[in-house]
Amino acid sequence: MSVSLHFSEIADVYRFFNLEQTLKHPLVAVIDFGNADEQVAENTRISGDYYCLMFKRYDGNNVRYGRKVIDFNNGSLMCIAPNQVLELKYDLGDCTEKEGWGVFFHPDLIRNTSLQHKIKDYSFFSYETSEALHMSEKEKQIFYDCVQKLDGELQENIDIHTQDIIVSNIELLLNYCTRFYARQFITRKSVNSSVVGQVENILAQYFATGKLAERGLPTVKSLADKVNLSPGYLSDLLKKETGKNAQDHIHYYLIDEAKNILLSTDKSVSEIAYGLGFEYPQYFNKLFKQKTGKTPVEFRNGN
The missing domain is CATH 1.10.10.60 (Homeodomain-like)
Structure with missing residues (x-):
């Protein structure tokens, strides 16, 4: 039997991963999958009203996105747009090793910013899972450093500069995605x-x-x-x-x-x-x- 879950708020992401920490920002979240404890039944379909950059390494590969199975054994980066569906074919709670991170941000975060007008130019949000970004160790570190900076900003008290800094950090991540996908096109010539x-x-x-x-x-x-x-x-x-x-x-x-x-x-x-x-x-x-x-x-x- 298939179960469908749709998350409309960033707070739903914290609840899904069973994270008790207080929501730092209503429109953006950085999740450490090493601390996450998602308990999901088999054949669960998940979608949300937000964008997601997700790097995961699991000891299993029965996750579907679109029409393809994702190989999370070596780790890869997926970029998911609002309302796209991630299908879980097995209980993630059965995984003995999980690591990675996820950046989730609601479209309202970038509304009336320059990124709102550029977001459609990041065509990788429409790619299939089999077209996920496979990164070198150096590229993984670059992404991780950017995610850490974004998470650090989320630890600060919200002020008049918060949105600009958060959006700039997200745009930097997306620009690195563009660069590394260009590299991937070359290496797969x-x-x-x-x-x-x-x-x-x-x-x-x-x-x-x-x-x-x-x-x-x-x-x-x-x-x-x-x-x-x-x-x-x-x-x-x-x-x-x-x-x-x-x-x-x-x-x-x-x-x-x-x-x-x-x-x-x-x-x-x-x-x-x-x-x-x-x-x-x-x-x-x-x-x-x-x-x-x-x-x-x-x-x-x-x-």
């Missing part, structure tokens, strides 16, 4: 190159089979599903490897197909647009000019 090849083959076959009129353009999600990655991770991987994100790759094959049709048939631009899966020809015109610098008619007449 051989694997990433294979993914790029798969994506190109999938798109080439899709456009060659004439499925556009029936099914429309492939989506980033459908493309990501075929290579077993999340849409956000796939786009970032492609951007690092080729300079173009997933949507750019789809549009590249679309425009290439459009050029072939424009030069090899007498079909009107509207007919071509409908044949390529566009509901409105004007959108096709706009995209074609954006990608080529010419309208479809200008391209046809110039070639």
Whole structure:
């Protein structure tokens, strides 16, 4: 039987981990998992109204996040956005060794701050578990030092500077995530190159089979599903490897197909647009000019 838990307040996090300490701040928490004692039944699904950076090392690996099992044996960093689901497939109380830390912060903490406008740029919050950040010992220490500074600030009395300092520390953590994920993309270059090849083959076959009129353009999600990655991770991987994100790759094959049709048939631009899966020809015109610098008619007449 599955049990679902949803935490709406940071105080719920303390209660979940059976920590008796007084809540230091209503919108942010730093948890030492070595001191935590979460007792959760099997098949428990957990979600919350907050962001979470979580580094854990457990002597078990039956934790699911999204569609994948998490390997916590060696430790990895997960970045979880509000309302994403963490599924526990076993009783964490059975683990004999647990260590790590978690930083939990509510969106209200960063409201009306510069981080509120930047938070969506941290695309790793949409990654799957299998795309978690695997860190070197040096990187783990850098994160730990940042977490300790954040926790130290939470020990201070709240004053007019508290929010700015806390938010700055959280933003520093997120910026390190960006840096270390960039490193991970580089160190996994051989694997990433294979993914790029798969994506190109999938798109080439899709456009060659004439499925556009029936099914429309492939989506980033459908493309990501075929290579077993999340849409956000796939786009970032492609951007690092080729300079173009997933949507750019789809549009590249679309425009290439459009050029072939424009030069090899007498079909009107509207007919071509409908044949390529566009509901409105004007959108096709706009995209074609954006990608080529010419309208479809200008391209046809110039070639």
